[in-house]
Amino acid sequence: MGDQVLADTPFPPSVEDFYLPSIAFGSWVTKFSLLVWLAVAFVIIFFLVAYRNPKLVPTKGQWLAESAYGFIRDGVAKEVIGSDGLRFAPYLTSLFLFIFMANIFGVIPLAQISPMAHIAYPIVLALSTYVLYLYLGIKKHGLGGYLKDRLFPPGAPWPLYVLLTPIEFTQYFITQPLTLAVRLFANMFAGHLILLVFTLGGFVLLGSGNIALAAAGFISFGMAIVMTLFEAIVAILQAYVFVVLTASYIQVSLSDEH
């Protein structure tokens, strides 16, 4: 019986575990796209229902929506961008809630995987931030002014530009959007992999036929539970980090001086 379990458990989890089978319409609908639609629907319906009938003394739902919006508006938009950042608060809030919902699917039973564990979705989110801050910078300073501000930071002696300009160019136009996407992706990917290692490893240890190893299997399941809680924290943290970084990139694009 032990060998049976061992043979059925795909133990060392690998990248192939992230290529889920499609559900319908060829390869167009997978579990990932279903979860993304669910997250989008949740954010839209949540705010529509909360604000359908606003009261002076807020109901529970309205209070939740208001505190989520207030948290991002005061804690991120005003704090990072300044008073100019108020107009970005709605975008940042919906971005935060969407990423949070998509991330938290990683620990919700039956979903158990975050769409953000697939690089395509973080790339789209990072691209929208990238286009946003380029657009804002060019709109405010003009193309030449924006590039001059970014590539030739004032106050440096001119021979230093040989060093500074390539570094600034790589930072603003390549690594910033790249790290934004990779950070979110890698956190969700690693989180899912850790959960797979502990749960599948627990089954493998239980089925090993050795009493000491079987006992270690229960420790592995315990670790899986602890890691699930840890993943829930990471889901909130990464959504917050993504929004804070987006706000800070917008702030740099809008700032007058380097």
Add this chain to the structure above:
Amino acid sequence: MNVLAEVSGNISSIGYGLAAIGPGIGVGIVFAAYIQATARQPESASLTRTYLFLGFALSEALALFGLVLAFVFRSST
């Protein structure tokens, strides 16, 4: 030739281990500085929290690059 000892697996995990050293130290410094700042000036806790997460996220990125590249450059075994 007699094989006395063999190491199997993939060297890319060692690369990830090396890539995690620097960010590990960096994240530690970031949080140590935040704790110190909060201990010295408790009112500044909310003011510096944004910078805490910024610094944490920026130094963590390198370790995550290492993690992703460890999977990308893995030879099929």
